[in-house]
Ligand SMILES: Nc1ncnc2c1ncn2[C@@H]1O[C@H](COP(=O)(O)OP(=O)(O)OP(=O)(O)O)[C@@H](O)[C@H]1O
């Protein structure tokens with residue numbers, strides 16, 4: 001176990017340790033094969049994704065990049081089981097989720113996926129702690145308050161437990177959202193432009209946080225981004241253009257353990 | 258768990274207050290309509306409720322307490338002869354034309370009963386005594402009708418030319434559906450009932466063939482002194498009576514007693530006190546349409562409330578659509594989200610109900626004191642309104658619930 005120096009990022013005391021996810025048995029966390037997605041609006045058809053195949057290994061920080069409108073969000077939605085592809089299969093943690101019913105998918109997401117959004121998507125009426133607690137409650141995990149405080153501590157916000165999102169900065173909001181995504185130790189974290197709404201400093205801190213979470217706990221992190229600075233922390237990058245994969249670039253892994 | 262429903266509700270206080278005002282309006286409307294209906298309904302048979310008879314002998318044609326055909330007076334003796342009857346008393350229900358001290362006419366309902374009896378007059382007197390009506394041409398008046406009778410401090414008037422002196426006031430007996438109530442001895446009530454104004458029509462055929470008619474009325478002079486009046490004659494066997502009130506001997510089976518009375522008294526129906534009260538209340542609620550009208554008011558209130566709550570919930574859900582989408586994306590089942598919306602609607606129901614009940618109870622006291630109109634909010638009415646409020650709020654949640662059911666969780670990634 002590696003202790004992370006959060007102080008470096010947030011000027012906070014570092015927590016002693018991060019709880020590990022159970023040992024991964026599946027080498028490949030995400031396998032998408034021959035995904036096609038056609039949006040139909042009235043009589044018009046739009047091919048948003050064409051024959052996209054993609055593999056993300058367990059414990060990897062994987063970036064999805066590409067110009068605006070290239071289909072990144074669409075692909076992420078499909079990989080997360082939020083959108084059903086027109087054709088093709090998606091395997092998550094060895095299970096073919098494209099076969100699942102909607103309730104089954106929801107149960108799967110609840111157990112294995114954590115989401116991070118560009119707009120944070122926190123509940124404005126709830127405090128930071130309560131926002132994290134919601135995830136624990138949904139998962140039926142007890143002692144939600146205690147665990148929420150632990151997670152907020154991990155992201156350097158232990159003292160912000162009773163603040164509502166309106167009282168937090170953008171970077172702090174995103175850290176609360178990350179704490180929420182970590183509740184219950186999901187093996188997959190999916191993020192859509194997590195730094196787009198943040199200034200460069202906060203953005204970088206968030207990226208580092210995501211990477212360290214992946215590295216220390218074996219989680220798989222899939223990030224959609226425009227942010228070139230994130231390249232530094234990525235293990236692999238997939239580029240999309242006009243709904244097709246154009247390059248697959250394997251990066252050197254910075255700060256590897 | 259931090260209640261998302263409650264927090265969402267209180268997030269926007271002005272909107273919450275507007276919503277609560279709408280709900281309170283609806284709940285109050287329903288409560289007042291039901292309360293007036295209950296109060297009215299109760300009053301129509303309250304005289305019966307005060308009686309202490311086990312059984313009532315009524316004409317077979319009886320439709321409601323004050324709408325019945327006469328029975329022969331000797332049914333009182335025949336009733337007494339039936340085994341199991343402990344006590345029997347006559348009740349007269351007569352109509353009279355009251356002329357107040359100001360000379361204005363008003364219809365009046367005169368009840369005749371034995372002031373020494375035990376079965377009829379269970380009400381309380383705010384002044385006077387029951388025995389006082391043994392004096393000829395005296396009556397006890399129901400409280401709340403003094404104004405309609407035009408009574409002044411002398412408390413006198415006349416019925417059909419016969420003088421009436423008020424010697425007491427009975428509390429809380431007047432039916433809201435009837436003429437002012439007067440209670441007299443059997444003899445006096447009988448005399449008032451008989452004291453019809455004589456009228457005759459004289460017609461002369463004109464040369465043209467037309468009839469020329471003159472209608473002449475003869476009533477007893479108003480100024481007549483009591484002393485010059487013969488006291489009312491006692492009830493004779495030929496006088497028609499309205500009801501015979503029966504008290505059964507202790508331990509009697511009322512069903513069997515009913516049968517024996519029916520056999521002994523042809524052309525009658527025998528009802529328990531609860532039955533005749535129910536028949537009477539039903540008559541007024543249905544026959545007069547008042548039940549329908551007040552029920553309609555309550556229904557309108559219910560619908561208004563449903564629309565108000567529905568709109569508020571729908572707006573609230575629309576405002577928080579991204580949050581519900583986030584919950585769905587995180588893997589919350591529809592059930593979890595329904596529970597949030599329903600919890601919110603229940604909060605709205607309870608928080609609308611409590612102040613509304615307070616308002617209605619206060620309003621009811623005020624109308625009772627100032628107008629004599631009873632808004633009767635019994636625990637059962639309050640419970641029924643609570644149930645209606647909950648149904649109303651939950652029913653209106655259906656719209657909002659549908660909106661989230663159709664919500665695509667993929668919206669969470671849309672900016
Ligand atoms: N519901 C929809 N109906 C029709 N077309 C859609 C729909 N959603 C997305 N599209 C189209 O699909 C294409 C891919 O959209 P997507 O949101 O995946 O792009 P993106 O790569 O995430 O872009 P950005 O970087 O701007 O977020 C776009 O051309 C978009 O207009």
Ligand SMILES: [Mg+2]
Pocket residue numbers: 072073074
């Ligand atoms: Mg996008």
